[in-house]
Amino acid sequence: MKKPLKEVSRGKTKQVYSTEDPTQVILEFSDRITAGDGKKRDELPNKGVLNCGISTKLLQLLEQTDIPTHYIETIGKDKMLVRKLEMLPLEVVLRNIATGSLIKRLQMIKEKTVLKRPIVEFFLKNDEYHDPFLSEEYIALLEIATPEEIEEMIRLAKKANDVLLPFFKKIGIDLVDFKLEFGGDTAGILRIGDEINPDSMRLWDTATGRILDKDRYRKDLGQVIEHYIEVYERVTGKKFEG
Ligand code: C5P
Numbered sequence: 001m002k003k004p005l006k007e008v009s010r011g012k013t014k015q016v017y018s019t020e021d022p023t024q025v026i027l028e029f030s031d032r033i034t035a036g037d038g039k040k041r042d043e044l045p046n047k048g049v050l051n052c053g054i055s056t057k058l059l060q061l062l063e064q065t066d067i068p069t070h071y072i073e074t075i076g077k078d079k080m081l082v083r084k085l086e087m088l089p090l091e092v093v094l095r096n097i098a099t100g101s102l103i104k105r106l107q108m109i110k111e112k113t114v115l116k117r118p119i120v121e122f123f124l125k126n127d128e129y130h131d132p133f134l135s136e137e138y139i140a141l142l143e144i145a146t147p148e149e150i151e152e153m154i155r156l157a158k159k160a161n162d163v164l165l166p167f168f169k170k171i172g173i174d175l176v177d178f179k180l181e182f183g184g185d186t187a188g189i190l191r192i193g194d195e196i197n198p199d200s201m202r203l204w205d206t207a208t209g210r211i212l213d214k215d216r217y218r219k220d221l222g223q224v225i226e227h228y229i230e231v232y233e234r235v236t237g238k239k240f241e242g
Contacts, residue, residue: 002026002073002081012038013051013199022084023186029055029078033199035218037127042217046242048078050228054197056080057236058164065163067156068191070183085183085193088145091123091131094157095177096165099202105133118161120154125181152190153182160192168203171234173212176202198231 004017004026012034017026029048034041052074059071070082095102098113102121122134124142139145145153157180168175178201181194194200198213205212212231216224229240 002075004028004079012041014195019081024072024081025084026075027080027082027195029080029195033214033217033224035214037130040218044225044228046225046240047228049242050225050232050240051195051197051199052078052080053232053240054228054235055195058167058196059192061163061167062160062192062196065159067159067163068189070185070191070193082193083185083191085185085191087181087183087193088149089125090134090139090144090153090182091125092153092157092180092182093121093123093177094161094180095119095121096161097174097176097202097204099176101133118158120157122150122153149182149190153180156180156182156190156192164196169206172206173231173234174204174206176204178202198228203231 002019005020006018007015008018008025009016013030013032015028015030017028019026029052031043031045031047032041033044033047056074059069062069063071070085072081072083075081096115096118098109098115099111103109103111122139123131124134125131136150139150140147160180164178165175178196180192182190183193185191201213202215203212204210211221212227216222216227232240
């Protein structure tokens with residue numbers, strides 16, 4: 001049994017622990033939820049377990065399609081054994097439908113417009129500077145990633161979308177957009193890291209348009225955890241037992 005040894009870092013919603021194997025770490029999903037660069041924060045009981053379960057299913061789907069991720073094994077209701085990655089300070093966003101920061105930046109695009117083809121955008125992962133949008137040239141200027149790494153992140157984000165979009169469609173959910181984070185493993189292979197769940201994606205119920213993701217928290221729509229439970233049950237096909 002893999003055991004957490006020492007806490008090596010603590011993010012806004014997850015803790016990372018070292019293990020006896022220097023190439024592997026344990027991610028622990030907490031009940032914390034934050035928005036607005038961490039200014040708004042709360043604890044929602046069960047969120048950690050729900051997000052661990054949803055991330056498990058989605059990362060397994062990607063791995064099964066030969067998309068390299070950090071996922072190894074889920075070792076507890078809220079814990080995942082993953083490959084240790086050297087993370088790039090980037091948030092890579094793939095969009096299928098226009099909303100959120102895209103329609104603020106490009107005001108000529110109407111909310112809910114279905115994009116003719118998915119687009120990939122990069123943001124600096126930095127709360128102090130409010131996660132600014134980065135062009136590929138900016139990424140090179142800041143020496144965050146090489147052109148080859150940028151190309152690979154775009155390819156993997158699109159490939160992930162090719163798996164996730166039809167998966168969600170089958171369970172009656174529109175995958176509006178999602179955020180990925182990437183890092184190099186100890187062998188230098190670029191992999192999808194972090195988590196994939198309603199904290200990092202926009203999910204709309206196809207039949208009703210109901211928002212099922214973290215926008216319920218950001219926009220004070222209420223019943224956040226009830227909707228995460230619904231996503232868990234639709235994604236995993238299992239009843240949530242807590
Ligand atoms: O705010 P924006 O429209 O750029 O968000 C695009 C996608 O990235 C959404 O699914 C959002 O949940 C996700 N995101 C995230 N973490 C951030 C910013 C955005 O997971 N810091």
